[in-house]
Amino acid sequence: MDRLIIEGGHPLNGEVTIAGAKNAALGLIPAVILSEGVCRLENLPNIKDVNRFIDILGRMGAKVERENGNTVIFDTENVEKFEMLDDETKKMRASYYLIGALLGRFKKVVIPFPGGCNIGVRPIDQHIKGFEALGAKVSLEHGIISAEADELIGAPIYLDVVSVGATINIMLAAVKAKGVTVLENAAKEPHVVDVANFLNLMGANIKGAGTDVIKITGVQKMHGCEYMVIPDQIEAGTYMIAAAATKGDVLVKNVIPKHLESISAKLMEMGAEIIEHDDAVRVIGKEPLKAVNIKTLPYPGFPTDLQQPMAVLMCMAEGTGTITESIFENRFKYVDELIKMGAEILVNGRAAMINGRKKLSGTTLSATDLRAGAAMVIAGLVADGKTEVTELKHLDRGYENMERKLLDLGANIIRIRD
Ligand SMILES: CC(=O)N[C@H]1[C@@H](OP(=O)(O)OP(=O)(O)OC[C@H]2O[C@@H](n3ccc(=O)[nH]c3=O)[C@H](O)[C@@H]2O)O[C@H](CO)[C@@H](O)[C@@H]1O
Numbered sequence: 001m002d003r004l005i006i007e008g009g010h011p012l013n014g015e016v017t018i019a020g021a022k023n024a025a026l027g028l029i030p031a032v033i034l035s036e037g038v039c040r041l042e043n044l045p046n047i048k049d050v051n052r053f054i055d056i057l058g059r060m061g062a063k064v065e066r067e068n069g070n071t072v073i074f075d076t077e078n079v080e081k082f083e084m085l086d087d088e089t090k091k092m093r094a095s096y097y098l099i100g101a102l103l104g105r106f107k108k109v110v111i112p113f114p115g116g117c118n119i120g121v122r123p124i125d126q127h128i129k130g131f132e133a134l135g136a137k138v139s140l141e142h143g144i145i146s147a148e149a150d151e152l153i154g155a156p157i158y159l160d161v162v163s164v165g166a167t168i169n170i171m172l173a174a175v176k177a178k179g180v181t182v183l184e185n186a187a188k189e190p191h192v193v194d195v196a197n198f199l200n201l202m203g204a205n206i207k208g209a210g211t212d213v214i215k216i217t218g219v220q221k222m223h224g225c226e227y228m229v230i231p232d233q234i235e236a237g238t239y240m241i242a243a244a245a246t247k248g249d250v251l252v253k254n255v256i257p258k259h260l261e262s263i264s265a266k267l268m269e270m271g272a273e274i275i276e277h278d279d280a281v282r283v284i285g286k287e288p289l290k291a292v293n294i295k296t297l298p299y300p301g302f303p304t305d306l307q308q309p310m311a312v313l314m315c316m317a318e319g320t321g322t323i324t325e326s327i328f329e330n331r332f333k334y335v336d337e338l339i340k341m342g343a344e345i346l347v348n349g350r351a352a353m354i355n356g357r358k359k360l361s362g363t364t365l366s367a368t369d370l371r372a373g374a375a376m377v378i379a380g381l382v383a384d385g386k387t388e389v390t391e392l393k394h395l396d397r398g399y400e401n402m403e404r405k406l407l408d409l410g411a412n413i414i415r416i417r418d
């Protein structure tokens with residue numbers, strides 16, 4: 001298993017270019033199954049989860065042509081499979097989008113319960129509620145989800161919890177349903193809007209994505225198109241936090257600053273300087289940093305996928321701050337690893353209290369999940385001495401060329417391939 005070795009104490013300086021958004025790409029790839037023509041997706045991040053999903057489509061019978069590491073052409077005309085029960089499908093959270101896409105195309109689907117980061121129970125009851133409202137019969141037995149419908153018919157659907165996955169999945173199933181679906185209490189994340197924009201370009205009729213009411217009027221046919229994935233809000237936020245933590249000066253390029261507002265606001269509240277450009281943000285780390293309180297919330301609130309790197313930054317700040325995790329019930333596992341480095345963090349249920357100004361010292365850390373891995377890398381960048389981050393399989397699901405990007409910014413980091 002690969003490891004990262006980081007020698008701490010080098011401020012990050014220079015420019016970093018952000019890749020396409022993981023969580024948008026993972027909705028766009030299955031969406032191509034609904035098209036009756038060829039789709040070309042640009043700016044796909046070259047990361048494990050995206051490559052895994054592209055391969056899954058290939059195994060389903062799609063013709064997949066890679067123009068380069070980030071552009072892929074899909075022709076799904078010959079796809080006939082609606083059952084994907086292999087291990088790769090099981091490993092990914094986003095494989096749940098096959099339910100919406102395959103129901104939309106074949107009115108039938110069989111897949112394993114999805115995997116992804118172990119950060120809580122992660123039920124899919126709201127997805128199922130949506131599919132059932134559209135007329136599908138859904139069963140979940142022995143870890144296998146089966147769904148089938150004679151016909152999908154648009155319906156009003158109210159989500160009991162704001163769920164990114166359920167919002168996108170229901171859009172995928174509803175775009176070719178008969179009649180109108182009105183989805184209320186929908187998620188407003190940028191990747192929800194990205195998937196809706198892509199589906200509309202393919203011929204769908206979706207209005208209101210980005211608000212909490214999405215209206216989907218079913219269409220009979222969808223055609224091919226070319227589309228460019230939006231920049232990754234979470235990757236951008238990770239480098240912004242790393243720049244502030246190392247007291248560096250980094251221009252984070254190829255971003256949509258509007259998507260980063262909750263992160264920029266917190267970094268400024270802590271004392272970092274943020275300069276916004278049209279498609280870039282510059283982060284200048286300052287001393288001293290002030291402790292803050294953060295609560296993770298659905299967009300446009302502070303993203304749950306960035307509370308872990310923020311916890312490391314709060315270890316650098318003066319005073320005591322808190323992070324309240326309101327989305328997932330078990331997303332503080334990384335704290336045990338930070339404590340090994342000398343961090344003073346007390347977790348009580350959904351909240352972590354962080355006493356700052358504690359010196360972190362390098363040691364061997366295990367990346368328990370994707371964003372835990374990002375937090376550990378940032379901890380390694382600021383710690384005294386050498387930090388070794390193991391279990392990179394999680395980190396590699398979500399960050400493109402992380403060590404290359406950090407090396408270019410002046411970090412002392414190497415990947416040992418075992
Ligand atoms: C592949 C992908 O895009 N993953 C993202 C997606 O995960 P994911 O789609 O799993 O997250 P959701 O937005 O669905 O989950 C939000 C909350 O709703 C709950 N819930 C969700 C669905 C459901 O049917 N029932 C239910 O109770 C979840 O347990 C969680 O407490 O959004 C999360 C929240 O922004 C991000 O952290 C993940 O990176």
Ligand SMILES: C=C(OP(=O)(O)O)C(=O)O
Nearest residue numbers: 093094116117305370371
């Ligand atoms: C939780 C995440 O990913 P996934 O939903 O794919 O497990 C994440 O991207 O932080």
